[in-house]
Amino acid sequence: MEITHSVPIQAETLRISHRNQKRFNTVLYHGSVIIATVIMLYPILWLFASSFKGQDEIWTNVNSLIPKTLHFENYTNGWAGFGGISFAVFFKNSFIYAGVGTLFAVTASALVAYGFARLRFRGKSFWFTLMLLTLMLPSQVLIVPQYIIFNKLNWIDTFLPLLVPRLGGDAFFIFMIMQFIRAIPFDLDEAALVDGCSRRGIFFRIILPQLKPALITAAIFSFYWTWEDFLQPLLYLNDPHLQTVSVALRSFADPSSASDWGAIFAMLGLSLVPVFIIFIFFQRYLVEGIATTGLKG
Amino acid sequence: MSNSVISPPIENVKPTVTQRIASRRTAGKRKDFKQDTGTGYLFIAPWLFGFFLFSAIPIAISLWLAFTNYDIFGNWQYVGLDNFQRMFFQDVRYGHALSATFKFVAIGVPLRLIFALGIAVLMNTHRRGVSFYRAAFYAPSIIGGSVAVAVMWRQLFGSDGLFNAVIGGLGIPPTNWLGNPQTAIWTLILLSVWQFGSPMLIFLAGLKQIPAELYEAASIDGANGWRKFLRITLPLLTPIIFFNLILQLIGGFKVFTQAFIITGGTPLDTTLFYSLYLYQRAFNSYELGYASAMAWVLLAIIAVLTAISFKLSSFWVFYESKEG
Numbered sequence: 001m002e003i004t005h006s007v008p009i010q011a012e013t014l015r016i017s018h019r020n021q022k023r024f025n026t027v028l029y030h031g032s033v034i035i036a037t038v039i040m041l042y043p044i045l046w047l048f049a050s051s052f053k054g055q056d057e058i059w060t061n062v063n064s065l066i067p068k069t070l071h072f073e074n075y076t077n078g079w080a081g082f083g084g085i086s087f088a089v090f091f092k093n094s095f096i097y098a099g100v101g102t103l104f105a106v107t108a109s110a111l112v113a114y115g116f117a118r119l120r121f122r123g124k125s126f127w128f129t130l131m132l133l134t135l136m137l138p139s140q141v142l143i144v145p146q147y148i149i150f151n152k153l154n155w156i157d158t159f160l161p162l163l164v165p166r167l168g169g170d171a172f173f174i175f176m177i178m179q180f181i182r183a184i185p186f187d188l189d190e191a192a193l194v195d196g197c198s199r200r201g202i203f204f205r206i207i208l209p210q211l212k213p214a215l216i217t218a219a220i221f222s223f224y225w226t227w228e229d230f231l232q233p234l235l236y237l238n239d240p241h242l243q244t245v246s247v248a249l250r251s252f253a254d255p256s257s258a259s260d261w262g263a264i265f266a267m268l269g270l271s272l273v274p275v276f277i278i279f280i281f282f283q284r285y286l287v288e289g290i291a292t293t294g295l296k297g
Numbered sequence: 298m299s300n301s302v303i304s305p306p307i308e309n310v311k312p313t314v315t316q317r318i319a320s321r322r323t324a325g326k327r328k329d330f331k332q333d334t335g336t337g338y339l340f341i342a343p344w345l346f347g348f349f350l351f352s353a354i355p356i357a358i359s360l361w362l363a364f365t366n367y368d369i370f371g372n373w374q375y376v377g378l379d380n381f382q383r384m385f386f387q388d389v390r391y392g393h394a395l396s397a398t399f400k401f402v403a404i405g406v407p408l409r410l411i412f413a414l415g416i417a418v419l420m421n422t423h424r425r426g427v428s429f430y431r432a433a434f435y436a437p438s439i440i441g442g443s444v445a446v447a448v449m450w451r452q453l454f455g456s457d458g459l460f461n462a463v464i465g466g467l468g469i470p471p472t473n474w475l476g477n478p479q480t481a482i483w484t485l486i487l488l489s490v491w492q493f494g495s496p497m498l499i500f501l502a503g504l505k506q507i508p509a510e511l512y513e514a515a516s517i518d519g520a521n522g523w524r525k526f527l528r529i530t531l532p533l534l535t536p537i538i539f540f541n542l543i544l545q546l547i548g549g550f551k552v553f554t555q556a557f558i559i560t561g562g563t564p565l566d567t568t569l570f571y572s573l574y575l576y577q578r579a580f581n582s583y584e585l586g587y588a589s590a591m592a593w594v595l596l597a598i599i600a601v602l603t604a605i606s607f608k609l610s611s612f613w614v615f616y617e618s619k620e621g
């Protein structure tokens with residue numbers, strides 16, 4: 001009796017301890033991951049919390065994420081800008097730069113990608129190799145000579161140095177879109193060709209509609225990089241009325257003159273809002289873009 | 298611009314059977330396609346235009362500038378190798394820039410990759426809430442290059458900033474993190490480690506490719522989690538680790554905005570990163586010739602380090618096809 005009894009009891013205790021172990025692991029996992037995410041997000045939350053804090057508590061009640069009183073006027077004060085120019089102007093400039101720049105870069109990249117991926121022409125592999133080589137070139141090599149060229153062309157204090165180069169497309173995006181075109185079955189091209197469609201027609205009617213995910217991914221990265229670009233606007237847009245948000249924020253938060261930190265934090269936070277909105281709606285495209293091509297976000 | 302693409306790491310590792318058949322079929326049919334040079338050049342015309350005007354001609358100019366003492370007013374003389382001699386033997390600050398940059402890369406890149414891999418392993422599960430966690434870990438990376446985050450970081454580590462307040466709660470006395478030559482570079486390294494999102498996503502895509510049967514077989518043989526990580530995950534992931542390493546290495550040498558805003562190269566040039574010093578030479582003291590010479594040396598440094606990495610990779614990067 002005793003022997004036959006002990007076996008099910010042992011199995012039962014084992015099952016319970018196994019279940020407890022599993023539950024313990026789940027709690028341990030979520031507990032540690034949540035602590036890690038809080039640490040990761042704390043600086044960003046702190047930035048937004050500080051944008052609602054009053055002048056009296058911003059540097060005294062530093063580590064609290066909940067302001068004692070909400071100071072929405074930080075946003076109106078910040079929006080008023082500095083030197084008589086409101087942040088409406090800076091945001092407008094940034095949207096022009098990022099919007100038009102992205103449109104140029106993505107459109108050109110799609111055309112070039114189709115040429116390299118689907119068409120046969122003399123010298124193709126030579127140009128393609130050259131394009132891959134430009135990917136390796138650090139931009140530092142180009143900064144100085146480009147500045148001299150644009151200076152000679154009298155393009156300083158216009159958007160031309162920022163936008164015209166993007167009409168040539170971007171080697172990253174060309175490469176990424178090419179990978180995408182290669183995955184589209186060739187039979188579709190063939191069928192269209194048999195039906196009397198031209199190469200140009202194939203691109204616009206067959207390929208382009210299927211490229212939507214790749215184009216969205218390229219557009220997101222292009223927008224991000226342009227939105228946060230600091231060096232080029234700093235070099236080419238000296239007129240305060242032409243400055244982008246990133247350059248304006250640097251002057252606005254200059255440690256030697258800044259005083260209204262609530263307003264500064266408000267504008268820092270506001271400059272991140274377009275980025276987060278895109279992130280929330282298009283996260284899938286971002287994740288796939290990075291995972292498949294190594295593009296940096 | 299950001300990182301470069303060397304090869305798509307995941308997709309091309311192992312083409313599926315259908316992909317292989319599809320590519321064989323297209324390769325066969327492509328021969329039937331007539332060569333059409335006119336249309337071809339029409340489509341790549343935008344890139345050709347951009348390449349000649351904004352890459353090829355500037356490269357040629359830059360190469361010429363490197364051997365002159367060109368200034369902002371356009372005055373110049375041919376100076377031979379003077380710029381390079383000055384860089385290597387006379388310019389003390391150039392040495393500071395090199396050592397700051399190497400320190401940043403040598404500490405920052407491995408730390409970033411370790412965090413990226415560690416968190417990617419934690420995210421490689423079907424537990425509830427994992428997509429939220431993944432987004433939270435990635436969020437700092439999408440804003441990390443911006444001026445807003447750089448200003449935030451500066452205030453975070455300021456004397457009355459958040460960091461001092463937090464460690465003050467633990468009883469550690471406040472420090473001027475940005476003004477101390479011992480600590481300033483660590484705030485920038487920490488900022489770079491904080492943005493481990495991109496390598497994390499690349500690792501995650503690689504982890505999902507590892508067949509579950511391998512882990513099941515190891516479990517039957519009695520291997521524990523840590524052993525499975527060392528014997529299965531790490532070896533199979535080495536191609537991805539290598540890919541990430543190259544990307545981060547190249548990216549690490551180009552850091553500019555953060556150092557420009559947060560420390561400006563101070564204190565005592567301990568955070569005077571290469572790109573920052575190049576910018577200062579070019580646009581603060583208008584030595585465009587000298588700055589161009591610096592840019593070519595940077596290109597050489599990156600090229601040599603990349604070549605060394607590729608050479609060393611045969612010792613530790615595991616490719617399935619070789620073993621099979």
